[in-house]
Amino acid sequence: MNYRHAFHAGNHADVLKHLVLSRIFALLSRKEAPFAYLDSHAGVGLYDLAGDQASRTGEWLQGIARIWQAEAHPALLDDYLGVIRQLNPDGTLRYYPGSPELARQLTREQDRLQLNEKHPEDGALLKDNMAGDRRVAVHRGEGWHVPRALMPTQEKRVVLLIDPPFEQADELSRCVTAMKEALGRMR
Numbered sequence: 001m002n003y004r005h006a007f008h009a010g011n012h013a014d015v016l017k018h019l020v021l022s023r024i025f026a027l028l029s030r031k032e033a034p035f036a037y038l039d040s041h042a043g044v045g046l047y048d049l050a051g052d053q054a055s056r057t058g059e060w061l062q063g064i065a066r067i068w069q070a071e072a073h074p075a076l077l078d079d080y081l082g083v084i085r086q087l088n089p090d091g092t093l094r095y096y097p098g099s100p101e102l103a104r105q106l107t108r109e110q111d112r113l114q115l116n117e118k119h120p121e122d123g124a125l126l127k128d129n130m131a132g133d134r135r136v137a138v139h140r141g142e143g144w145h146v147p148r149a150l151m152p153t154q155e156k157r158v159v160l161l162i163d164p165p166f167e168q169a170d171e172l173s174r175c176v177t178a179m180k181e182a183l184g185r186m187r
């Protein structure tokens, strides 16, 4: 496992994915009923853009940095930007939320998070970063097994993010298989 998401956190694709995710949380939260958030390839959860890995690629400069510097934003970005503002209270962009931290901040007391990360070091960092929130469970197994291992959930509604590194040729077809499996396990 060579891929480390810290090199890519906050790049334009990450931003797009996280914006869509933040809108999904907002729409699901219109109903009081709880939902579960499942993240099969979760990463470490929170990233330091001034850290060694993010600094080496500088990908975030063409992603979140451009939005951060813009003078005005569409209202649809409010939830997403709110999380980033909370992580950077002095206004200097340094910390960027991965999908787990975004989920943690944009879900409610009644919702539950099941996060999975297979990389040994990143799994340990994820556990540290999510510590103290009793709604969150961190698993460190095989991401492709998440649908069969964790579904069906006790909640009737689920957000399942399947976000592999896309470094191997079969990962896209494995996403389709996993999604079909997940759909088959939930009513």
Ligand SMILES: C[S@@+](CC[C@H](N)C(=O)[O-])C[C@H]1O[C@@H](n2cnc3c(N)ncnc32)[C@H](O)[C@@H]1O
Residues within 6 Å of the ligand: 001, 003, 004, 005, 017, 039, 040, 041, 042, 043, 044, 045, 097, 098, 099, 100, 116, 117, 118, 119, 122, 141, 142, 143, 144, 163, 164, 165
């Ligand atoms: C694109 S990153 C995830 C980014 C994260 N979802 C986010 O939006 O912040 C992909 C992650 O999958 C992990 N990974 C790679 N192969 C895996 C596998 N077979 N099972 C679980 N995790 C895996 C990598 O270590 C990496 O952290």
